Amino acid sequence: MKIMIVDDDKLVASSLKMIVEADEEIEVTGVCHSGREAVKAYDELSPDILLMDIRMEDMNGLEALEEIIKMHEDARVLFLTTFNDDEYIVKALSLGAKGYIIKQDYESIVPALKAVYEGQTVFGSDVIERLPDMLKEPAKKEFDYESFGLNAQEYEIIELVAMGLSNKECAAKLALSEGTVRNYISGILSKLELRDRTNLAIFYYTRC
Amino acid sequence: MKIMIVDDDKLVASSLKMIVEADEEIEVTGVCHSGREAVKAYDELSPDILLMDIRMEDMNGLEALEEIIKMHEDARVLFLTTFNDDEYIVKALSLGAKGYIIKQDYESIVPALKAVYEGQTVFGSDVIERLPDMLKEPAKKEFDYESFGLNAQEYEIIELVAMGLSNKECAAKLALSEGTVRNYISGILSKLELRDRTNLAIFYYTRC
DNA sequence: TTTTATTTATGACAAATGTCATATAAACTT
DNA sequence: AAGTTTATATGACATTTGTCATAAATAAAA
Numbered sequence: 001m002k003i004m005i006v007d008d009d010k011l012v013a014s015s016l017k018m019i020v021e022a023d024e025e026i027e028v029t030g031v032c033h034s035g036r037e038a039v040k041a042y043d044e045l046s047p048d049i050l051l052m053d054i055r056m057e058d059m060n061g062l063e064a065l066e067e068i069i070k071m072h073e074d075a076r077v078l079f080l081t082t083f084n085d086d087e088y089i090v091k092a093l094s095l096g097a098k099g100y101i102i103k104q105d106y107e108s109i110v111p112a113l114k115a116v117y118e119g120q121t122v123f124g125s126d127v128i129e130r131l132p133d134m135l136k137e138p139a140k141k142e143f144d145y146e147s148f149g150l151n152a153q154e155y156e157i158i159e160l161v162a163m164g165l166s167n168k169e170c171a172a173k174l175a176l177s178e179g180t181v182r183n184y185i186s187g188i189l190s191k192l193e194l195r196d197r198t199n200l201a202i203f204y205y206t207r208c
Numbered sequence: 209m210k211i212m213i214v215d216d217d218k219l220v221a222s223s224l225k226m227i228v229e230a231d232e233e234i235e236v237t238g239v240c241h242s243g244r245e246a247v248k249a250y251d252e253l254s255p256d257i258l259l260m261d262i263r264m265e266d267m268n269g270l271e272a273l274e275e276i277i278k279m280h281e282d283a284r285v286l287f288l289t290t291f292n293d294d295e296y297i298v299k300a301l302s303l304g305a306k307g308y309i310i311k312q313d314y315e316s317i318v319p320a321l322k323a324v325y326e327g328q329t330v331f332g333s334d335v336i337e338r339l340p341d342m343l344k345e346p347a348k349k350e351f352d353y354e355s356f357g358l359n360a361q362e363y364e365i366i367e368l369v370a371m372g373l374s375n376k377e378c379a380a381k382l383a384l385s386e387g388t389v390r391n392y393i394s395g396i397l398s399k400l401e402l403r404d405r406t407n408l409a410i411f412y413y414t415r416c
Numbered sequence: 417t418t419t420t421a422t423t424t425a426t427g428a429c430a431a432a433t434g435t436c437a438t439a440t441a442a443a444c445t446t
Numbered sequence: 447a448a449g450t451t452t453a454t455a456t457g458a459c460a461t462t463t464g465t466c467a468t469a470a471a472t473a474a475a476a
Binding site: 195 | 462463464465466
């Protein structure tokens with residue numbers, strides 16, 4: 001298995017080389033110190049896996065992957081990171097990275113490389129822990145209007161306002177008079193401590 | 209490394225056992241054929257990793273993990289699956305599964321186990337490919353206001369309206385007169401074919 | 417039955433909103 | 447320089463909105 005190491009900290013890069021070469025299956029065919037170098041070197045060396053830092057001076061790891069993947073669609077990149085940055089995880093994933101692990105965690109680098117070599121995608125546990133929360137949001141939570149002291153009628157009006165209806169239209173839809181709808185809205189606004197229907201709609205779409 | 213295998217197809221279970229035991233580091237301490245069995249057996253055997261099928265008759269893999277993790281918070285479970293089901297991935301992740309790989313992919317099972325043993329989380333590439341899309345939504349896409357014939361100033365006003373500001377407040381924030389802001393909004397509404405600021409805010413939160 | 421809440425409704429009012437015609441100055445074209 | 451566009455402003459106006467006091471009808475509680 002031929003791998004290439006990319007890290008702008010030369011000490012880290014050579015440490016990684018040593019750690020990784022201790023395994024007889026792994027051969028380090030190249031070491032680079034910037035994303036830009038890596039893009040160039042990848043063409044010549046075409047390694048099986050790229051073991052790359054994310055934060056680097058001259059073109060960071062994500063940009064490098066983006067470039068590389070344009071030329072070599074099947075490129076496999078395992079990212080190393082010192083700290084966990086949610087932004088990066090998502091970006092890395094959508095770019096097609098094969099993994100995202102913590103640099104400090106030496107022992108896990110070789111197994112991770114092997115798993116990637118076998119077609120897996122690997123994440124440090126700390127990294128993955130935050131994923132479920134990021135995924136969770138599509139599960140639409142039901143708005144608990146009662147906890148705001150609102151009743152079903154009031155909530156129904158909120159929904160109509162959030163659909164953009166005027167007082168008159170709400171009244172027609174609910175078979176109430178326009179004045180009554182106004183009164184309801186007045187009450188809703190004060191309970192929710194909002195100023196006007198626009199803020200109510202905003203509340204609906206951001207907090208509900 | 210002690211592992212436990214759980215699969216209701218006995219043939220598959222024993223095949224897995226053979227494959228996995230071919231590696232001298234791995235020792236299979238138990239084989240179960242249902243989630244319920246697994247929960248019980250886990251207590252007695254406390255393996256390092258549980259290699260478990262998801263679809264099973266008597267208590268499925270996810271339910272089993274849920275039970276097990278109640279008792280053993282640090283339990284590590286690597287799921288095996290015949291087909292890719294997005295539902296399961298998300299659920300498995302939020303339950304704290306350490307991996308999710310394709311059963312057919314024999315060669316990758318051992319490396320995956322080792323990576324998990326080292327604290328990583330592992331996904332079959334096919335599995336992970338669908339994650340980026342699921343994650344993408346938090347990545348706020350930039351609204352292309354130009355395609356609606358709006359200029360930057362108008363868009364800025366839209367943002368303020370969508371924050372719930374009144375005309376007067378918008379005016380103050382943009383150093384314009386209130387009347388001008390009104391005129392702008394009037395123009396915005398007609399371009400967007402909306403009726404009032406509330407509908408504009410709704411547009412912002414649902415279409416932008 | 418009387419009292420009390422609840423729901424719905426009115427009317428009056430001030431403030432905010434949206435539309436429109438028009439105006440002014442600055443920034444460009446030509 | 448003369449003309450045109452652009453950004454900003456004004457005033458007048460009709461509507462809509464939100465608040466409040468109050469009232470009638472009904473339902474629930476005593």
